[in-house]
Amino acid sequence: MLTLTDATFLYAETCGIRGASLRVAPGEVVGVVGANGAGKSTLLGLAAAALVPQAGTVQLALTDLAGRTRKYRSDQGIGYRRHVGYMTELAPAYAEMRVESYLRFRAKLRGERFLRIRRRVKEALERCGLMAARRRTIGKLSLGMRRRVALAEALLTMPSVLVLDDPFAGIDAAMRADFAEVIKEVSPRAHVLISGHDPALLGACCTRFALVERGRVAEASLDAAAAMARLLPEPAPEGQGRA
Numbered sequence: 001m002l003t004l005t006d007a008t009f010l011y012a013e014t015c016g017i018r019g020a021s022l023r024v025a026p027g028e029v030v031g032v033v034g035a036n037g038a039g040k041s042t043l044l045g046l047a048a049a050a051l052v053p054q055a056g057t058v059q060l061a062l063t064d065l066a067g068r069t070r071k072y073r074s075d076q077g078i079g080y081r082r083h084v085g086y087m088t089e090l091a092p093a094y095a096e097m098r099v100e101s102y103l104r105f106r107a108k109l110r111g112e113r114f115l116r117i118r119r120r121v122k123e124a125l126e127r128c129g130l131m132a133a134r135r136r137t138i139g140k141l142s143l144g145m146r147r148r149v150a151l152a153e154a155l156l157t158m159p160s161v162l163v164l165d166d167p168f169a170g171i172d173a174a175m176r177a178d179f180a181e182v183i184k185e186v187s188p189r190a191h192v193l194i195s196g197h198d199p200a201l202l203g204a205c206c207t208r209f210a211l212v213e214r215g216r217v218a219e220a221s222l223d224a225a226a227a228m229a230r231l232l233p234e235p236a237p238e239g240q241g242r243a
Contacts, residue, residue: 001025002161002191006056007046010215017042019056020217022210026160029183029192031202034212040195041089041165043212047193048086048163049074060191062160082111085159085190089166091150095139099130099149102138107156124152127182144171151179155186162186164194168201180205 002024010016017039024030024047034040045051046058058074060083072080094102103121112120125131128148133141138149151167164183168176183192183205196202202209211218 001061002047003059003061004043004046004056005059007043007053007058008055009042009046009051009053011042014215015039016215017046017212017217018215020046020212021056022217024191024193026191027188028208029187029194029206031206031209032193032195032212033197033202033209034195038212039215040212042215043210043217044163044165044193044195046074047161048084049081050086050088060161082157083160085154085157085162087150087154087164087167089169091147093138093146093149093153096137098135098137099141100125100134102149103152103156106153110157112157120156120158124155127155127185128152129178144175147171148175151182155182158186158189160190162190162192164192166195166197168196168198176201 004020004022007020008016008018010018015037020039020043022030022043032040032043042051046053049058052075058080060072060074060080061069062072062083063069072083074080094105097105100121103124104117107117107120108114125134128151130145130148130152133145133148138146141149147167147170151164154162154164162183167179167183171179180201183194186192187205194202194206
């Protein structure tokens with residue numbers, strides 16, 4: 001179970017996340033929705049341990065095959081981070097490196113065992129449709145292909161926590177469908193948090209939704225469209241024009 005308890009990270013008094021509590025069970029795909037600036041990326045950064053909470057906790061409890069449960073807190077060492085795959089909105093990568101070499105490099109940095117790296121990289125390349133581009137230089141790829149590289153990196157070590165910050169941004173319809181299929185494929189064994197702005201896309205791969213409003217997780221909803229509708233301005237009464 002991934003648990004955020006009263007997690008707070010503020011950049012300023014009214015900017016960030018304040019007192020967020022959220023539980024994500026293994027196999028769940030939770031869509032994080034909200035207006036621009038509401039705190040979605042901050043919430044995802046806390047779940048990915050890219051940000052350490054200024055107050056509250058972020059904890060991951062994993063049960064092994066023998067039934068033993070181990071607990072990891074995001075603010076205590078690298079144990080938590082070893083279980084996380086994180087794709088940021090900007091999807092950065094080293095532009096001068098080739099795709100396969102970059103993924104091998106990232107797998108080593110994340111502590112993957114040497115004998116597993118080759119297999120893990122091959123699996124990530126295949127899953128994200130990158131085999132034909134594996135020897136191409138990242139900086140020469142299209143934006144959509146670079147986002148495939150970022151997704152492959154997030155999936156490299158078969159993470160228990162998968163955090164995807166607006167993965168559908170800047171890619172065409174066919175690639176969005178591919179991404180949604182990949183997310184559904186890996187979700188049964190992971191705790192997944194994903195943000196985005198398209199209810200139809202989120203509805204295709206999410207099991208429930210968390211709405212972020214003004215730095216707080218306001219509610220969980222089973223319907224992306226209903227959750228996101230709350231962010232739209234109220235329609236003018238019938239027969240009454242707008243000023």
